[in-house]
Amino acid sequence: MKTRLVTTLTGVLASLTMGAAVAQSDFPSEDLSYVIPFGPGGESDISARLQQEYFKEITGQEAVIEYKPGGGGAVAWSQFNDMPSDGHTIIGTNLPHIILQPLAKDVGFETSDLNNFYFFHYSPDAILVPADSPYESLDDLVDAAEKAPGTVTFSGSGTYSANHVAQTRFDSLADITTTYIPYKGTGAAVTALKSGEVQAEWGYSTVAANHQGDTRMLAIASSERHPLFPDVPTFQELGYDLEGGAYRGMAVPEGTPEEAQQRLSEIFQEINEDPAFVERMQELGFFMVDVPVDEVDEFLAERQAEYEEVARGFDLID
Amino acid sequence: MSWSFLLAALTPFNLMLAFIGVGAGIIIGGLPGLSATMAVAVLVPVTFGMEPASGLIMLGAIYTGAIYGGAYSAILVNTPGTPSAIATTFDGYPMAKRGDGDLAVTLATLSSVVGGLTGAIALLTLAPLLATIALQFGSVEYFWLAVLGLTLISALSEGATLKGFMGASLGLLLSTVGVAVVGGDVRYTFGSSLLLGGVEIISALIGLYCIPVLIDLVATPDPHLRVSNKAGGFRLREAMGLALRSKFNMARSAVIGTVVAILPGAGGSIASLVSYSEARRSSPRRERFGQGEPDGILATESANNATVGGGFIPTLVLGIPGTPPDAIILGALLVQGVRTGPELFTENAAISYTFIYGLLIATLLLLPMGLIIGRYAFKSIIAIPKAILAPTVAFMTVIGTYAIRNNTWDVLIMLVLGVVGWFLNRAGFKPSPIVLGLILGPIAEQGFVQAVLMGQAQGAVVPMFFRGPISWTIVAIIVIATLYPLARLVLGNPRGSGEVRENE
Amino acid sequence: MNDSTMDPKANRRDIAGMAYALAFAVLGGLALYYTDDMSTLGAVFPQTIASALIIFSLAYITQNLVSPGSVHPVSGEGSWIRRGLLIAVMLVWVLTLNWLGFIAAGVLGFIGMILVGNYDAWSLRRVLIYALVSALIIGGFYTLFAVVLNVPLPPPRWL
Numbered sequence: 001m002k003t004r005l006v007t008t009l010t011g012v013l014a015s016l017t018m019g020a021a022v023a024q025s026d027f028p029s030e031d032l033s034y035v036i037p038f039g040p041g042g043e044s045d046i047s048a049r050l051q052q053e054y055f056k057e058i059t060g061q062e063a064v065i066e067y068k069p070g071g072g073g074a075v076a077w078s079q080f081n082d083m084p085s086d087g088h089t090i091i092g093t094n095l096p097h098i099i100l101q102p103l104a105k106d107v108g109f110e111t112s113d114l115n116n117f118y119f120f121h122y123s124p125d126a127i128l129v130p131a132d133s134p135y136e137s138l139d140d141l142v143d144a145a146e147k148a149p150g151t152v153t154f155s156g157s158g159t160y161s162a163n164h165v166a167q168t169r170f171d172s173l174a175d176i177t178t179t180y181i182p183y184k185g186t187g188a189a190v191t192a193l194k195s196g197e198v199q200a201e202w203g204y205s206t207v208a209a210n211h212q213g214d215t216r217m218l219a220i221a222s223s224e225r226h227p228l229f230p231d232v233p234t235f236q237e238l239g240y241d242l243e244g245g246a247y248r249g250m251a252v253p254e255g256t257p258e259e260a261q262q263r264l265s266e267i268f269q270e271i272n273e274d275p276a277f278v279e280r281m282q283e284l285g286f287f288m289v290d291v292p293v294d295e296v297d298e299f300l301a302e303r304q305a306e307y308e309e310v311a312r313g314f315d316l317i318d
Numbered sequence: 319m320s321w322s323f324l325l326a327a328l329t330p331f332n333l334m335l336a337f338i339g340v341g342a343g344i345i346i347g348g349l350p351g352l353s354a355t356m357a358v359a360v361l362v363p364v365t366f367g368m369e370p371a372s373g374l375i376m377l378g379a380i381y382t383g384a385i386y387g388g389a390y391s392a393i394l395v396n397t398p399g400t401p402s403a404i405a406t407t408f409d410g411y412p413m414a415k416r417g418d419g420d421l422a423v424t425l426a427t428l429s430s431v432v433g434g435l436t437g438a439i440a441l442l443t444l445a446p447l448l449a450t451i452a453l454q455f456g457s458v459e460y461f462w463l464a465v466l467g468l469t470l471i472s473a474l475s476e477g478a479t480l481k482g483f484m485g486a487s488l489g490l491l492l493s494t495v496g497v498a499v500v501g502g503d504v505r506y507t508f509g510s511s512l513l514l515g516g517v518e519i520i521s522a523l524i525g526l527y528c529i530p531v532l533i534d535l536v537a538t539p540d541p542h543l544r545v546s547n548k549a550g551g552f553r554l555r556e557a558m559g560l561a562l563r564s565k566f567n568m569a570r571s572a573v574i575g576t577v578v579a580i581l582p583g584a585g586g587s588i589a590s591l592v593s594y595s596e597a598r599r600s601s602p603r604r605e606r607f608g609q610g611e612p613d614g615i616l617a618t619e620s621a622n623n624a625t626v627g628g629g630f631i632p633t634l635v636l637g638i639p640g641t642p643p644d645a646i647i648l649g650a651l652l653v654q655g656v657r658t659g660p661e662l663f664t665e666n667a668a669i670s671y672t673f674i675y676g677l678l679i680a681t682l683l684l685l686p687m688g689l690i691i692g693r694y695a696f697k698s699i700i701a702i703p704k705a706i707l708a709p710t711v712a713f714m715t716v717i718g719t720y721a722i723r724n725n726t727w728d729v730l731i732m733l734v735l736g737v738v739g740w741f742l743n744r745a746g747f748k749p750s751p752i753v754l755g756l757i758l759g760p761i762a763e764q765g766f767v768q769a770v771l772m773g774q775a776q777g778a779v780v781p782m783f784f785r786g787p788i789s790w791t792i793v794a795i796i797v798i799a800t801l802y803p804l805a806r807l808v809l810g811n812p813r814g815s816g817e818v819r820e821n822e
Numbered sequence: 823m824n825d826s827t828m829d830p831k832a833n834r835r836d837i838a839g840m841a842y843a844l845a846f847a848v849l850g851g852l853a854l855y856y857t858d859d860m861s862t863l864g865a866v867f868p869q870t871i872a873s874a875l876i877i878f879s880l881a882y883i884t885q886n887l888v889s890p891g892s893v894h895p896v897s898g899e900g901s902w903i904r905r906g907l908l909i910a911v912m913l914v915w916v917l918t919l920n921w922l923g924f925i926a927a928g929v930l931g932f933i934g935m936i937l938v939g940n941y942d943a944w945s946l947r948r949v950l951i952y953a954l955v956s957a958l959i960i961g962g963f964y965t966l967f968a969v970v971l972n973v974p975l976p977p978p979r980w981l
Contacts, residue, residue, distance in 0.1 A: 033974065039723075040359050041639075041649020049366070049653045066974045067359070068724045070515025071497045071504075075725065078511040105504040108511035153775050159502030179775040181457075181768050184499045184760070187645070191582060191638045197456035197772065210637060210652070213659050284652075360971045480882040481839065484846050487875035491853055494868045501864030506856060529912075536908050537900025539941035703942065706952065709935030710959055712912060713928060716919075717963055721973050726919045733916050737909055745838040763867040770863075 027263050028088055032063040034250075035083075035091040037076035039069040043123060043186075043206060044092050047248055050280055051120075054271040071107065072158065073097050078108030085253040087260025095119075095247040099300075099307050100160045104314075111304070117261045118268045119249035119291035119299060121281055123204035125166035125221035125242065126232075127154075130193060131214045133200070138218045138238055141200060142174050149177035155192040156202040157185050162246040163202040165310050166221065172313070173240045190215070204245055205229065209285030221245055222287045244306070247289065249296075265293035323668060326371065327675035335368075335376040336680040337687075343383020344684075344691050347399040350391035350528050351714030353520045354384035354400040356721050358643040362650045370654045371669045375676030377647050382434055382626045382677065385586065386684050389426035389619055390692065393419055394543065394699045395711065397528035401519060401757060402586025402622035404750055405594040407527065408474070409607065409614030414543050416610055420696050424557040425612050426619040427688035429568050432561075433620035434681035436572035437579065437627025441634075442674045446663065448580055448628075449635035455581050457772065458783055461765030462792040463581070464758040467588050469799050470595045471751045474608075482751045485742075489755020490762070492517045499760070500767040512727045521719045521732040522756050526749035528715050529736020536708050543700055554689070560612045567597050571617040575624030579631070582638045586625040587757055593621035595799075623684075627677060634662050634670060840886050843879040850875035907938045923978025925964060932956050 032055070038044050048065055055063040068076035073094060083089045093116055101107045127138065135141045145152045156163030159182045167180045181198060183189040186207055193201040194214060201207070201215075205226050208217040217232045221242045225234060235242040250268065252261055269292055271277055278288055291299045326332070346357040357380055365373030388399025393410035406426065413422040440448060455463075468486055475482025495506045496516025507513040535542060561568065571593035578589035597617035598607040607614050629640030637658035639645035651658065662670045699707070719732045739749050773779030784790060853872035857865040915931030922930070936952055967973040 040362055040646045041652070045649055046653050064972050065363070066724055066972070070723055070725060071511075074497065075511060075515040075723075078514065104502060106507075106509055107504065108509075108514060151775050151777075153772060158499060179771060181771045181775075182500045182502075183768065184764060187582070187638050191453070191636070192456060192768075194636065194638075195453040195456050210657060211659065213661070280655075283655075360967075360973060363972070480878055480885065483878045484843065484875060484882065487850075487871050487878060488846065490871045491849075491868065491875065494871070498864045501861045503860045503864035505860060505864065505868065506853070533905050533908055534900065536904045536935075536939040537902075703940075705936050705940035705942065706955055708908070708939035709932045709956070712915075712935050713932060713959065713963065716915065716928070716931070717924075717967060717975075720919075720975070721967060724974055726916070726976055729916050729919065733912055742842065745842050746836070747839075747842065759867075759871075767863055767866065770866075 027260060028059055028061045030088055031061050032059075033066060033083075033089040034063045035066050035068055035076055035080070035089065037068055037070075037073035037092060037094075040067055043246075044094065044248060046284065047121065047281070047286070048092060050277065051268065051271055054274055054277055055267065058267055058270055072101065072161075074101055074107040074109070077101075077114060080109075080251070081113060081254045083253045085255035087252065087256050087264065090117075090250045090252055090264065093249045093251045095122075095249075095303055096160075096162055096165055096307050099304055100165070100311065103307070103311050104160050111300070113254070114251040115254060115256065115261070116249050116251045116296045116300065117265045117293040119247050119289055119296065120268060120272045121286045121288050122245045122247040123162075123206045123285065124226070124245040124287050125162060126203055126205045126208055126245075127170075127218040128190075128193060128201040128203050128208055128211075128215045129199070129218060130196065131216055133216065135200070135218065138233070138235075141218060142176060145174075145176035145178050150179050152176075152178045152200065153198040154178055154180050154200050154202045155183050155189040155198040156180055157189050158182050160314065162204075162244075163189070165307065166242065166245070167202045168310050168313055170235075170240065170242055173242060204285065205287070206285035208232075209283070226285070226287060227282050228285060244303075245287075247303070249291070261293050323671035324675045326668070326672040327375065327679060332372055332375050332672070332676055333679070335372055336379045336676055336683060339376040339379025340383040340680050340683045340687055341691070343380040343385075344387035344390075344687060345383075346380070347384030347387025348390035348691070348695060349387075349714050349718070350395045350397035350399065350711055351524055351716070351718030352399070353523075353718060353722070354381060354388065354402075355520065355642045355646070356718060357381075357384045358646050360721060362646055365650060366653065370651065370656045371672040371676070373650065373654065374647070374669070374673040375680070377643075377650065378626070378630075378673060378677040379680035379683075381643050381647075382623060382680055382684065383687075385622050385626055386426070386430040386434070386619070386688060388622070389430070389615070390423065390695050391528075393422045393426065393615075394695065395528065396531050398523060400586065400622075401523060401753070402590055402625060403618070404523070404587055404753060405590040405618040406615055406622075408594065408618075408750075409609070409611050412608070412610035413612070413615070417543075418610065419543055419699075420693070421553045421557055421560075421612070422615055423692040423696055424553055424689065425560060425615045427685060427692060428557055428561045429571075429616040429620040430623040430688065431681060431685050432568050432623075433572040433575055434623035434626060434684060435678065436569070436620075437576045437624035437629075438674065438678045438681055439627070440576045440624075441627040441630050442671075442678070445631045445635050446660075448576075448631050451577070451580050452582055452632040452636060452638065452640075454786075454788055457765045457768035458785055459765075459788050459792065460581075460583070460761055461769055461783070462789055462796065463584065463588070464762035464765060466792055466796050466799070467591060467754065467758045468762070469796055470591055471754050472800075474591075474595065475748065475751060478746055478748075481747050485747050485749075485751030486755040489752040489757075490759040491755075492522070492752075493756045493759025494763070499764055500771075512730070515723065515725065515728075517731055517735075517756060518719075518722060518728050519753070519757055520722050521728045522735050523753055524715050524719055525732035525734070525736035526739035526753055528711065529733065530740035530743050530749075532708060532711055532715075533737075533740050535704060535711075539704070541700065542704065542707065561616060564613050564616045567601070567613055568616050568620045571597065571620040572624040575621030576628035578621075579625035579628030579640050582632050582640050583761060585641045585757070586622040587754065589625050590618040590621045591754065593617045599802075623681070627681075630674075630677075634658055635660075836886050840883050843882040847876045847879035847883075850879065904938050908935070911935055911938060920976050921979050923980075924968075924975035925960065926978055927976075928960055928964075929956075932960060 052063045080091050102110050192198050219235050221235050346352045388403035389406050391397045391399045392403040392406040393414050396411040398404045410422050471486050574593045575589040578584045629644045632638045632640045633644040639648050719729045773782030850872040911934035918927045968975045
C-alpha cells in the first residue's frame with residue numbers, strides 16, 4: 001500500500017513537471033483511448049485490461065479499450081494515423097506482425113508508419129505436445145524429424161506469424177524439416193494438438209499456462225526459465241539460439257508530441273514494474289520486457305534484422 | 319452438484335442479472351441490425367466488476383436472450399437477428415405476412431425454451447463426456463461438414479437449385495476476400511484497406527436480408543404485415559397444440575443443436591439449418607415448408623437455443639470456444655483469472671455450477687418474458703408508421719453493423735451487399751445461399767488446405783480425407799442427401815407433390 | 823429487369839436470371855484472373871469456387887435456353903422513385919459517417935428516411951411528433967452505445 005502511495009505521488013509529481021512542456025496542465029488530462037487491433041478475449045485484450053487497472057491508479061484516468069479487429073491487426077494499424085494525435089489515443093502493436101505483414105504484402109501501412117513508444121512483454125515461443133505424447137524431450141522430437149523429414153507436424157496460428165517464424169527458424173537451426181499447418185488462431189491450433197491431429201504445436205508459454213492439464217512444453221524461447229515452468233528448459237540451454245515470440249507494445253498516431261510519448265512511455269514502464277502486475281502477467285505465461293521510447297528504434301531494428309532473415313526464407317524479399 | 323450452487327444462482331442479485339440479461343438480450347437480438355455477438359462483445363466490460371459466476375450468468379442470459387430474440391426480427395422483418403436465425407426466416411416471415419406473426423413468435427418462444435433447456439441440461443450433466451466429441455472432429459471432418467452444409471443449401475432451393483448453387487458460390491468467393499489464414503495471401507482487396515478485413519458475416523447478413531426489406535418497405539403505403547383476424551393474445555393454446563404435435567421434431571432439433579454446438583466453430587447457423595432440413599425431410603407436411611409451416615420454426619428455434627448450452631461445453635471443459643460469443647466470454651473469464659479445463663469442475667466448481675443453474679433459470683425466464691415482449695414487438699411493428707419504422711430500422715442497421723468491428727467500411731459493405739441482394743432477390747437468387755456460403759467458406763477452405771498439408775506430411779493426401787469413421791459417415795450423409803431427391807425424381811414421388819416449382 | 827409476369831406457368835425464358843448468370847460467369851472469370859498473384863495454397867479455393875461459379879452460371883443459361891421453366895414472379899408495383907431515394911439516402915449517410923460524425927450523419931439520414939417513407943399528409947402535429955421521436959431514438963441509441971457501452975462511434979472530422 002505504501003509503495004503504491006509513493007508511486008502515485010511520484011507519478012503525480014512527474015506528470016505535473018512534464019505537464020509544462022505538454023499543452024495541457026497535466027497529462028493525461030482525459031480518458032485514454034486504447035485501441036486493440038483484435039477482437040475481445042485475445043491475449044492483447046487480456047494484457048490491456050490488466051494494464052487498464054494500473055493505469056487508472058497511476059493517472060486517475062480511464063484507459064478505455066476499443067476493439068478494431070480485421071486482417072490480423074492490419075485494418076486497425078492501417079487506419080491508425082488518422083486518429084487524434086494529442087496523446088490520448090494509443091494502439092496496441094504486435095511483433096512480428098507489424099514488421100512481417102508489410103513485408104509480405106500490401107496491407108495499407110509500413111512498419112515505419114507506426115510510432116511505437118513502449119514494448120512491455122512477450123509471449124515466448126514454445127513447443128507444446130499433448131500430455132501423453134511419446135516425445136519426452138526436445139531431442140526426441142528432433143530425432144523423429146531427422147529420421148522422417150516432413151512427417152512431424154506442428155499446428156500454429158496463422159501464416160507469417162510468430163508461430164510460423166519460430167518453426168522456420170528452429171527448422172534451420174536444428175537442420176530438420178517439419179511441416180507447419182496454420183490454423184485460425186491459437187484456440188484452433190491448441191484444439192488440433194489436443195485432438196491428436198498434429199503431433200506438436202508451435203505456440204507460446206501463455207498457451208501452456210492456460211492448458212496445463214493436458215499439454216506439456218518441451219522448450220521455451222526465453223532468456224531464462226519461466227517462473228511458472230521451472231522444469232522446462234530454454235532453447236538456448238539446449239543449444240539452439242532461439243529467443244523471442246510475440247512481443248506487445250503500444251504506439252501513438254503520427255504527430256503526437258514527443259513529451260506525450262515520453263510521458264506515456266514512463267506511465268507504462270511504471271505499470272510494468274509493479275510487482276503485482278508482473279505476477280499476474282507471469283501467471284498467465286508472459287515474459288516481461290522493458291523497452292522505453294528512446295530504445296524503441298534500436299529494438300525494432302534488431303527484430304527487423306531477425307525477421308528479414310526469415311522473410312528471405314519465405315521468399316518474401318530477396 | 320450440490321444444492322448450494324443452485325441456491326447461489328437464486329440470490330436476488332444473480333436473479334436480477336438473469337432477468338436483466340434475458341430482457342436486454344431479447345431486445346438486442348430482436349432489433350434488426352443488432353446481433354448476439356455484438357451484444358455480448360459490448361456488454362462484457364460491464365461484467366468485469368462482478369464475481370465471475372455473476373458475470374457469467376449475465377453474459378449467458380444475454381446470449382440466450384439474444385439468440386431467442388433473433389427470431390423476432392427474422393419473423394417480423396425477415397432479417398435474422400443473428401446467423402442462427404437465418405433458417406427461422408424461411409417459415410417465420412411467410413407466416414407473418416399472412417397474418418400469423420403472433421403465432422410464429424409464440425411458437426419460437428416455446429421451442430426456444432425447449433431447446434435452451436436441453437442444451438443447458440446437457441451442459442449440467444454430461445459436459446465432460448460430451449466435450450470429447452469436440453476432439454474427434456479435426457480439419458478433415460470440418461471440411462466434410464462444410465460440404466454437407468453446402469449440399470443442404472441446394473436441397474433447400476428445390477426448384478431453383480442452380481440459382482442456389484450460384485448464390486452459394488458467390489458467398490464462398492466473398493469469404494475469400496481479405497487475409498487468408500493458410501498461405502497468408504491478401505486476396506481480392508485491390509490494395510485498399512477497405513476490404514482488408516474481409517466481408518464480415520453479420521454485416522453481410524444484415525445487408526442481404528434487411529436492406530431489401532427496407533427498400534420494399536418504403537415502396538408502398540400498405541401495412542408491412544397483415545394482422546390475423548383471430549382475437550388478440552398470445553395464441554398460446556394454439557401454439558402449444560402445434561408444439562405438442564411436433565414434440566419429436568423439437569426434441570430432435572434440440573439434440574442436433576446441442577451436438578453441433580459442441581463442435582468449435584460450427585455455430586448456430588449450421589445447427590438450425592441441419593435441423594430444418596431434417597424436420598422437412600421427415601414431415602408429412604413437407605411441401606408447406608418455406609411457406610409458413612409451424613414445424614419449421616419449431617425446429618430452427620429449438621436448435622439455435624440449444625447451441626447456447628451446447629457451445630459452453632467445449633468452452634468450459636476444453637477452453638476452446640464453441641461459438642463466436644463463447645470466444646468473447648472465454649476471454650472475459652481469463653481476464654477474471656478463471657482458468658478453464660478440469661479445474662472449472664473441481665476447484666472452481668462453485669463458479670461453473672452456479673453459472674449453469676443461472677443459465678437454466680435464464681432459459682426458463684424466456685417463456686414469460688418472451689411472451690410478453692413478443693406481444694409488444696408484434697403490436698408495435700404493426701402500429702408504427704412506416705415513416706418512423708424505416709428510419710429506425712435503417713439506423714439500427716448502421717449502428718449494429720458498425721459496432722461489430724468499429725469499422726465504418728463494414729457499414730458500406732453492408733449497404734452495397736444489400737442493394738445487390740435486392741436486385742438478385744428479384745431475379746430469384748435468395749440471400750440464404752449467399753450468406754451460408756460466406757459462413758461455410760472459411761471452414762471448408764481451412765479444413766481442406768490443412769488436410770492437404772497433413773496428407774502431404776504423411777505422403778498420402780487422398781486417404782487423409784477419408785480417415786476415421788466420422789469422415790466416412792459425413793460423406794455417406796452427403797451422398798444420400800444429394801442422391802435422395804434425385805432418386806425421388808427418378809423413381810416417382812410417393813407423396814405426389816410437384817417437384818420442380820419455384821421456391822417463394 | 824423484367825416487370826411482373828403474372829402467369830408463372832408460361833414457358834418464358836428467365837431473362838433476368840440469365841443476365842445475372844452471365845454476370846456471375848464474368849465475375850468468376852475475373853476472380854480466376856486475379857488468382858495469379860496468389861500462392862499455390864492460397865489460390866486453390868478461389869480457383870475451385872470461381873470455376874464452379876462459371877460452370878453453374880453457364881449451366882443455368884443453357885438449361886433456360888433449352889427447356890425454359892417458369893419465371894420467378896416479381897411484383898412491379900410500388901414507387902421506384904422512393905426505392906431509389908432510399909438507396910441514395912443511405913449511401914450518402916454511410917459515406918459521410920466518417921466526415922460528419924455519427925450524430926450529424928445519423929440525423930440527416932434519419933430525416934431523409936422519414937421523408938422517403940412518409941405517405942401521410944404533413945401537419946404541424948406530425949412534424950413535431952416525428953421530430954420528438956427521432957430525437958429520442960437517435961439520442962437513446964447514442965447514449966446507450968457511445969456513453970454507456972463506450973463504443974467509439976465516428977466523431978465529426980469537419981469541425
